[in-house]
Amino acid sequence: MQNGDVLKIIEKAKDLPTLSTVATRVLSVTSGAETSVKEVAELIEKDVALSVKVLQVINSPFYGFGRGITSVSEAVGLMGFEQVGDLALGISVMGSFFQDDTFGFSFRHFWERCVGNAVAAVKLTALVKPDASHSIFTAALLQDIGTCLLVQNMPLAYGMALGVAKERNSHIVEAEREILGADHTEVGAILADKWSLPISLQISIRYHHFAEFGDDPGEEVANHHLSTEVKVINVSNLMTKAFYEEEDVEGVRTALTDRAEDLLKLKPDQVEAILDQLPLEIEQARLLFLPTSMEEVPPVVEKDVPDEEEARRAIRKQDKSKHKILVAEDSAATRIAISNMLKRMGYEVIIAFNGEEAVKLARREKPDLIMLDVLMPVMDGIDALREIRADTQLRTTPVVMLTSMTDIRMVTEAIEAGANDYIAKPFQVSLLIERVERYIHAR
Numbered sequence: 001m002q003n004g005d006v007l008k009i010i011e012k013a014k015d016l017p018t019l020s021t022v023a024t025r026v027l028s029v030t031s032g033a034e035t036s037v038k039e040v041a042e043l044i045e046k047d048v049a050l051s052v053k054v055l056q057v058i059n060s061p062f063y064g065f066g067r068g069i070t071s072v073s074e075a076v077g078l079m080g081f082e083q084v085g086d087l088a089l090g091i092s093v094m095g096s097f098f099q100d101d102t103f104g105f106s107f108r109h110f111w112e113r114c115v116g117n118a119v120a121a122v123k124l125t126a127l128v129k130p131d132a133s134h135s136i137f138t139a140a141l142l143q144d145i146g147t148c149l150l151v152q153n154m155p156l157a158y159g160m161a162l163g164v165a166k167e168r169n170s171h172i173v174e175a176e177r178e179i180l181g182a183d184h185t186e187v188g189a190i191l192a193d194k195w196s197l198p199i200s201l202q203i204s205i206r207y208h209h210f211a212e213f214g215d216d217p218g219e220e221v222a223n224h225h226l227s228t229e230v231k232v233i234n235v236s237n238l239m240t241k242a243f244y245e246e247e248d249v250e251g252v253r254t255a256l257t258d259r260a261e262d263l264l265k266l267k268p269d270q271v272e273a274i275l276d277q278l279p280l281e282i283e284q285a286r287l288l289f290l291p292t293s294m295e296e297v298p299p300v301v302e303k304d305v306p307d308e309e310e311a312r313r314a315i316r317k318q319d320k321s322k323h324k325i326l327v328a329e330d331s332a333a334t335r336i337a338i339s340n341m342l343k344r345m346g347y348e349v350i351i352a353f354n355g356e357e358a359v360k361l362a363r364r365e366k367p368d369l370i371m372l373d374v375l376m377p378v379m380d381g382i383d384a385l386r387e388i389r390a391d392t393q394l395r396t397t398p399v400v401m402l403t404s405m406t407d408i409r410m411v412t413e414a415i416e417a418g419a420n421d422y423i424a425k426p427f428q429v430s431l432l433i434e435r436v437e438r439y440i441h442a443r
Helices: 005-012 021-030 037-046 048-058 072-079 081-097 107-128 136-141 145-153 155-168 172-180 184-194 199-207 219-223 227-244 249-264 268-289 308-317 332-345 355-365 381-390 408-417 429-442
Strands: 324-328 348-352 369-373 399-403 421-424
Touching: 021 037, 021 081, 037 048, 037 072, 037 081, 048 072, 048 081, 072 081, 081 107, 081 136, 107 136, 107 145, 107 227, 107 249, 107 268, 107 332, 136 199, 136 227, 145 155, 145 184, 155 172, 172 184, 184 199, 199 219, 199 227, 219 227, 227 249, 227 268, 227 332, 249 268, 268 332, 324 332, 324 355, 332 348, 332 429, 348 355, 355 369, 355 381, 369 381, 369 429, 381 399, 381 408, 399 408, 408 421, 421 429
Parallel strands: 324 348, 324 369, 369 399, 399 421
Antiparallel strands: none
């Protein structure tokens, strides 16, 4: 495909996603010079679902406010028109794109990573440019929207680009340019322009992969004073890759450490501290943006559970490489968060993507602890638990259920089927460690 063909196809596409009416009007109003707090708040509040989501995100731990914000008016007053408007836009964009998987591309997994980008960017910005920490969230969240457009409009060609990138172990942008003649940063910038998104978002989307192909973000970035923001977004992308990477973990982490130091002057221990915080915070953010159909279980309160800092210190001190832990979880974010945490503690981790795989792996590997998600495809966690308990060699293996469900009957059913305990999602790092230590030591 010739260079420019893809861009023409995208520009002429009749089914480009559209923003909600409220989001479009918010964008228009927040760009005005005489906007009032009341005017912006009233527009967002007209869309009840949007206003609730905006307040949920602003009050979440990764957004950094120390007290609860109870109204959109208060949020606008504290954060400003542009920041709240950008956040409303980001939430609206996710609603415009989310759909079923196609040709092996998981939109849910894609958006989980985008949320991870946003969380990582906020953490990085808090260290290098604190006054921009609120506005960076949406820019990092939307940096890869061009990928969605490519998948929707040319799924087979994009699937080929993914295959080429994996086979050659090359960057996806290189493969996109070779197969499609354009990359997702260019396509994303076209969509951002058609939506009339703020110029800061358009530039961030267009140049967020600059570091992979050059040493300088470019004149347009400098002219709009967005150099730090674009660098943060670039590093956030690599930080999320380090979080999700399951193969060349050390290589990605080394690249992340080097780039964070080069672009943002961050020390390795600062990067490591953020990586330690990401599992819990990405899981919390994922549940806000990509909730299951069930409401969440209220967090379990334990008097003797260590605090977060003690938990992180414990991770670094553990040496239990002989113990196996089977983790069965279909959510990529939750699965990788738990897996990475247990690996850093020194455990050998076995992964299952559904209940049927969990049963087969449990019988073959004889793990010291099994962690089962309740809701999984092919076979759910409770049926898998029953199969596991039916095996005489696994009857005493500790099983901890992972659940996002409020129905106490489901938890009761799991206990009656042989579960030893359960952890409610979004899980606390310290609680997870406490459960693992309890049952590993008991054996």
